[in-house]
Amino acid sequence: TEDQIKYSWNYALLVSEGPSTRSLVPAPMLRGMQEGRLVRFEEITRCPLEVQDSLLSLLSERVVSIPELEGPEAMAFARQGFNVIATANTRDRGVNEMSAALKRRFNFETVFPIPDLDTEIALVEAEATALLRRSGVTAAPDRDVMEVLVTTFRELRSGVGQDGSAMDRLSSVMSTAEAVSVAHAMGVRGWFLRGEPGDAADLVTCLAGTAAKDSPEDLARLRRYLEQRVSGRRGAQWKALHASRHLLAGG
Incomplete structure (x- = not known):
């Protein structure tokens, strides 16, 4: 909601003392403006349009009006260093398109899938290892399994096999x-x-x-991939992947 972006109130203090800086509860955007910090707005296109558009005055005038307060406290001006970094997944479904006015206030940078296989394997392995340690798992991921995992994802994402031939791609992200x-x-x-x-x-x-x-058809596409694409590949983990394809039967 707009309150979660700008500010809300401590209602116990609000009732006992009235509107004041003590009863004001600043939201991340207001805190970022007051402290001159970067604000990360995760998944901005998941916000309703009216909430998105509440950012327009913040990004244009770099000021928040607090009409409940009086005097200089009624206006909160952004300090040097304040800015907003927003993220959105362009392939995700069910999103709210940003208005043209809001788009003009951002510089856009599209992050494409990692083109290099070895780089993506290293990234997946490092991030998975960190998550596993936090989950109490001391065994490191198997490098060969990581290669099979990342290669499978790349092929199902792009719809292009290792040999360059076309194949079914999944609608899932x-x-x-x-x-x-x-x-x-x-x-x-x-x-x-x-x-x-x-x-x-x-x-x-x-x-x-x-x-x-996301889609029952994706399960059928995955089954075809394991039966047709994986069957002739060399390597113990590829052969084990093909041998385990029956585990999809219950999906």
Whole structure:
């Protein structure tokens, strides 16, 4: 809501003392303006349009009006250093398109999927390892399994196989962040069920949840991928992935 962006009130103090700086509860945007700090606005396109548009005066005039207060306290001016970094997922569904007026107040930078396979594997492995440690898992992810995971995500995301041929792509958001989530789920599953890192069977089980949460057709596409694309590939983990394809039957 707009209150969560600008400010709200401590109603106990508001009733006993009336509007004052003591009863005012600044929201992150107001705090960022008062302290001259960067404000990160996560998933801005998930906000209703009227809430998005409440940012217009903040970004243009760099001031918040607090009509309940009197005197100089009724206007909060942004200090040097204040700015807003907003994020949005362009592939996500059910979002509210930003108005043209709000778009003019931002500089846009599109972050594309990581083009280099080795870089993406290293990133997924590092982030998954950090998450696993926080979950009490001491076993590091298997590098070969991470390579299979990231390669699978890249192919299902782009609709292009390793040999350059076209294939079915999933409608689900097969992002690097989603790959990290699957790697974490694999590690937790493998560690707490068997006391070892996640393997290809865990990967198939976790991929089923990723593919099925948006569209039932994605589960069929994933099954075709495991049956047709993975079958002829070399490597122990690719063979194990193909051998575990039956785990999708219950999906």
